[in-house]
Amino acid sequence: EAGVAQSPRYKIIEKRQSVAFWCNPISGHATLYWYQQILGQGPKLLIQFQNNGVVDDSQLPKDRFSAERLKGVDSTLKIQPAKLEDSAVYLCASSLERGSTFENEQFFGPGTRLTVL
């Protein structure tokens, strides 16, 4: 079974530039998550989709971050404009979850390491 795919793996940009990350979840997984992990900390949920709909985006800085999940499969996360504090690893995860209990394990992709200079 193929895992969660993410690209690019690394990205270096100047502050105020834009950047986009792509995620392809495991086939059949209804729920998709984007996390931000700053060095030395645990992952912080940015946005959670179930199929096309947003389940939670309470910690997404909506003035600069946006995310979409077209047709309930792939997803993109965009930052525009980037700030120095956005330097982190951006992790995508997916789970089988189709209901509302959210007890299924999450499968994580390898992440995109973003450096903002």
Add this chain to the structure above:
Amino acid sequence: SQQGEEDPQALSIQEGENATMNCSYKTSINNLQWYRQNSGRGLVHLILIRSNEREKHSGRLRVTLDTSKKSSSLLITASRAADTASYFCASKFSGTYKYIFGTGTRLKVLA
């Protein structure tokens, strides 16, 4: 912050010893999961324990949950060098759909 706190922050043990790490949280949960993160395999799910369960086992892993103390512990028995990683608890709080990850424990197993 709802984020779980884990302790110790770092732990160094000899191969063959047991490793125990703890996770505390602030409000009631539906369930709690433990994940491992290393450079080779990224973040990997280890075990889930529900709020009505007190203990679960999976191979060399033993997880306990004490809802009265709002804490969980992960025990790794007979540790191996390959267990070197960061371990995170992720709590699903009652009334929410999302998991909040803890700050992590960095475990180093010396051969």
